[in-house]
Amino acid sequence: MKRRDALRNLALITGGLVLVPSCDFSKKDILAAYDKLKVSSDMKQLLAEIADTIIPSGETKGASDLEVQDFILVMVNDCMDEDAQKSFTKGFKSFENYTINKTGNKFGQLEPSQQEEVVLSGLQEEDEDYIDLRGFLGTTKRFTIQGFLLSEYMQTEVKPYSLIPGDYQGEVLISSLKSEKING
Amino acid sequence: MANLNINAKQDRTYQAIVIGSGISGSWAAKELCEHGVKTLVLERGKDVKHIKDYPTTNMLPYEFEHRGQITEEVRKENPVVSRCYAFREDAQHFFVKDQEHPYVQEKPFDWIRGYQVGGKSLLWARQVQRWSDFDFEGPARDGFAVDWPIRYKELAPWYSHVEKFAGVSGNLDGLPQLPDGEFLPGYPLNVVEKHFQAQMKKHYGDSRHMILARCAHINGNFDYYAQQGRAKCQSRNLCQRGCPFGGYFSANSSTLPWAEKTGNLTLRPDSVVHSIIYDEEKGKATGVRVIDRLSKEMEEFYADVIFVNAAALNTNLILLNSTSNRFPNGLGNDNGLLGKYVAFHNYRAGVSADYEGHLEYTTQGGRPTSGYFPRFRNVFKQETDFLRGYAAGFSANRGPYADQSGIGMELKENILNPDKWGPWRIGSHMMGETIPKESGYVALDSNLKDEWGIPQLRVNVDYDDNDEKMIKDYLEQMTEMFDKAGFTNIRTRDDHRAPGLDIHEMGGVRMGKDPKTSLLNADNQLHAVPNVYVTDGASMTSTATQNPSLTYMAFAARAAHHAMKNM
Secondary structure, eight states: OHHHHHHHHHHHHTTOOOOOOOOOOOHHHHHHHHHHTTOOHHHHHHHHHHHHHHSOOSSSOOTGGGTHHHHHHHHHHHHSOHHHHHHHHHHHHHHHHHHHHHHSSOGGGSOHHHHHHHHHHHHTOOSGGGHHHHHHHHHHHHHHHHHHHTSHHIIIIISOOOSOOOSOEEEEEGGGOOOOOOOO | OTTOOSSOGGGGEEEEEEEOOSHHHHHHHHHHHHTTOOEEEEOSSBOOOTTTTOTTTTOOGGGSTTTTOOOHHHHHHOTTGGGSTTOSTTTGGGSOOTTTSOOEESSOOOOOOOOBTTGGGGTOOOBOOOOOHHHHTHHHHHTOSOOOSOOHHHHHHHHHHHHHHHOOBOOOOOBTTBOOOSOBOOOOOOHHHHHHHHHHHHHHTTSOOOEEOOBSBOOSOHHHHHTTTOOOOOOOSOGGGOOTTOOBOOIIIIIHHHHHHTTOEEEEOSEEEEEEEEETTTTEEEEEEEEETTTOOEEEEEEEEEEEOSOHHHHHHHHHTOOOSSOTTSTTOSSSOTTEEEEOEEOOEEEEEEEOSSTTEEEESOOSOOEEEOOOTTSSSOOSSSSSOEEEEEEEEOOOBOOOSSOTHHHHHHHHSOOBOOOEEEEEEEEEEOOOOTTSEEEEEEEEEOTTSOEEEEEEOOOOHHHHHHHHHHHHHHHHHHHHTTOEEEEEEEOOOOTTTTSOOEEESOBOSOTTTOSBOTTSBBSSOTTEEEOSGGGOSOOOSSOSHHHHHHHHHHHHHHHHHTO
């Protein structure tokens, strides 16, 4: 809080900080992503389940609590080139069959531990036949981690982000750093 | 001209006109206004008011839809500006998009531009190292370009003048090749940077140095900067968004509001300068033709003195486009050299490494600068098979990371509690002097025009053999120094980037002693049209290795005082 007070005092000196309205995660873009990537509501549900398998809910919220599935689709739609998008979609569409082949069940019917096994095995596939599947899961994992860590919930409630990092110290003993463990 | 405003000519007449509101133009304007000169500053882009027009400055990472990343659509439409390290979701609105302002690349050239009040001073890397006589005497000693018409001692007081006002943090290093200045307290080097510094001393004696880079950030003398409405740099490292504290120097936070306070400044955004008006009877420039960015209507403005500070290549463009019977090939261009001898800084190569020492330490907090290698090649005498040399950036970084190999609760707990410590990561990049050549030029295209009917610029600038040799030497020398310092896993790179991405393009309207071989005199006046001053990158006779903005500021302040003496 001391830092925040300092910030406020400085704001007075500099003539007042302007509060900027946050750039809302636009619903239109989310819908556009579903549309362009041809994601049905079943697939959206599936993506949420995969994201939850990667980062489950526990003492702190999990991926789908933060609607990370929407973030994944917006990033794939807006920030990946067409070839990568095609590969992502292809891998996505093959995932349910892959699960059934592995376990005899649909992903949503599996126990969490079985879901983890399927996702882990997909991430580790080396066979050329599964190149899109592996890519899809890798991309999903990457954006799940990013969407989780850079979510409003994480950056305000769990590990508050500071716009002011403090003065530089170039010789800090790691053993002197105190950190309380955050439980998942 | 058509479309003249109904305002009386008198209302469009000032004592001075400054073309460009960026780092050098704002300095000319500040000096002129402060001394009572009614000054019109013309800016081709939109207005950007300090704080008010920094829409992203306090945004948190989650407030950026793509968490900082540029979208594929924007990247595809803007391949040139997308290569710039600072063109990210948080600052993209301050950069010129490729399609909006096309130019012709006779050879690949990444022209990075910021068209708004303040120009690129909002976006710059804020590194401010002085030149020395080893730089000003370079062309004469080594036989390239032409001799600079001035020496360090003539610029030194003006370096002091601009450093004090802008705010420069640094250490007094006592190096003849990188003179000390008016410094606010420096930022700390970290434990590994200090180790490297000591290793350089041990292995190279006094011939090679690694120092703290001097940067235009406020780190002391706070009451003085409070007069400008500026405060201590908070080390946010979000400078490219515009700083609400005014912690770093920008035209928007410092020189322009200072000029405005005098009541002598008229700032006119959205004013695209077409050309400078030359009056043949009077034998001098009398004003400028301006096209309104939005309405596209042309207006004229008049003044006794005109400063051209449109940023290096656009200053060339305006002068080339300022034709008259007296100057059919561009204003002041009697010798045909206008637009020629354009050069840049060679940023192609870098070296990175790991360091397995001091593993019990890390760093905390933020710092707006890093380490710096002043040039050590060919400084006191010629010693290699290439001319000139290079400076280099240097930094060591360390922080915890998380094991992200698994999934599920194990992954979640890992990323919530990053606790892995790798080695220190060491990085360096070269900043090489390039030799201005007649074959490195900009010119007007005879057909293609921009949206405002102004000819498009053709750019023809390239690396040469000297640059290739210098890259090789930098990679060898830095590898050797890293090795001697005990660094491991040393990796070299040459990214073969096009010129321009350094954003240090210079020349085309060079200074010199002789009107036959240069465009500007020792006071930055066009030899043939002395009431026109050029004090931005276009005026540079050679490029040295230092980040050039500080030198443009010093030239602009010095030239403004010269102009006032003759008013």
